[in-house]
Amino acid sequence: MSAILTKTSGESTKEFADKWLFKPLGIKDYHWRKSEDGIYHGGSDIFLTPRDMAKFGYLFLNNGQWNEKQIVPKEWVKKSTTKKVNIPADDLYATGLNYGYWWWIQEKAYMAWGAGGQYIIVSPDLNLVVVFTADGFDNINLYEIFMKLFLVDNIYSAVKSEMPLPADPSALKELDNILKELENPKEISITKLPKIGTTISKNNYTFETNDVGFQSTSFKFSNNICVWEYYIGGHGITLQVGMNGNYLI
Known part of the structure; x- marks a missing residue:
């Protein structure tokens, strides 16, 4: 798909994405690998921060709109997040999941699923975007273990209301402090190699x-x-x- 887009648009997939997707979303700090013939990988190998991953999920949660501007056609959001492929029942790693256009589809959400535990999970019913950048699962049924036991029991169940909650300045301040600490880690002085x-x-x-x-x-x-x-x-x-x-x- 990346090669087709490059040939059709006359510019690299990265240039196309920068112009029409990343720039409107304010995504700047990322890395994208390309093949030896200069084609950016279309199915993997783009490195984003969790916050920028969440932006992409939020864009789809809002039917392709960002700051009241239509970035991705609403029709494409609907088509791409609707089941197009039935996953075989004997595919134990994805039992219970189906596939749209580059999105995995499950009962209450759809998700982008990348290597090494990279997930962008969008739940329109709960107006929720969940991002993970790692997992501890290997050779197991992703849907049964991760989606049902962890996501449903721990994330979905934490939703207190379908309506906006009252403002909580102290909780927001605590969250901001945690984010600042993670964004600016303290350097550890190295006196000698381990x-x-x-x-x-x-x-x-x-x-x-x-x-x-x-x-x-x-x-x-x-x-x-x-x-x-x-x-x-x-x-x-x-x-x-x-x-x-x-x-x-």
């Missing part, structure tokens, strides 16, 4: 053949910096790892 760093530094660890395609990984420590390098599907990826309380990945 012991394990000297043990594993520059060693290359190879994996047995696996479905994910991970081939090898290594960590290189020097001057209070850790560089993580791994190979997946024949492609090498290098990332700097935070060691002083600042999250870099």
